[in-house]
Amino acid sequence: MEIQIMCRYLDLFTIFISPYNTVMKVVFLALSYATVYMIYMRFRNTFDSENDSFRVEFLLVPAVCLSLLKNYKFTPVEVLWTFSIFLESVAILPQLFMITKTGEAESITTHYLFFLGMYRALYIANWLWRYHTEGFFDQIAVVAGVVQTIFYCDFFYLYVTKVLRERGKMTLPIPV
Structure with a gap:
């Protein structure tokens, strides 16, 4: 989910921990965006719209609500980081749903x-x-x-x- 990737490392621009940490965040972001590009552009013809019927709002709404209720500090960067953590924990469900639906x-x-x-x-x-x-x-x-x-x-x-x-x-x- 692209939104999860965008929210994860917003602190990259505000908090410096170490060169290693910064480089790893940039590498993670670059590889994540490359993966999203490959999925939506290069391999878009493999998308199975008939079986991909999972409604992502069932994941987004609870992740947003939880991040607003449970966070370490009620600031935009912290709430968005928390949102990305909660969303990542359930981001696999659409794929598992599709496997269950198709049976293979x-x-x-x-x-x-x-x-x-x-x-x-x-x-x-x-x-x-x-x-x-x-x-x-x-x-x-x-x-x-x-x-x-x-x-x-x-x-x-x-x-x-x-x-x-x-x-x-x-x-x-x-x-x-």
């Missing part, structure tokens, strides 16, 4: 989703390490990250049982 996913899609989920799971390891070594705990990021990882758990199970063991396209079991 291409191998490349499942690998991509798996590594997105692993990225989030590694964030949890990072939070544990930072709490242990620095005493740092970001309640908003941790709660949103745990919620996001929970959404991935069922997908992880299907990925291991269907994609890795059967070496192919993910097909979901037919409900009885």
Whole structure:
């Protein structure tokens, strides 16, 4: 979601932490925008409008409301950062909805989703390490990250049982 990307690093222009932090934020933004470009321009013919019927307002409205109610400081930059964290935690739901609706996913899609989920799971390891070594705990990021990882758990199970063991396209079991 483009809006999540735009809101995440607004502090890039107001707060300097380190050269490493600044470079990593710029790289993340550049790669994120490159991905969005590829999705909407280069590979737009792969868009499945018939099955992509998830209503994103069901994600946007709660993320906006939560970010207005639960933030560390009621400033535009902080509220938008919080919004991006909450939105990221549920941003995978449209893709999971589409997989459930169609009953299958291409191998490349499942690998991509798996590594997105692993990225989030590694964030949890990072939070544990930072709490242990620095005493740092970001309640908003941790709660949103745990919620996001929970959404991935069922997908992880299907990925291991269907994609890795059967070496192919993910097909979901037919409900009885």
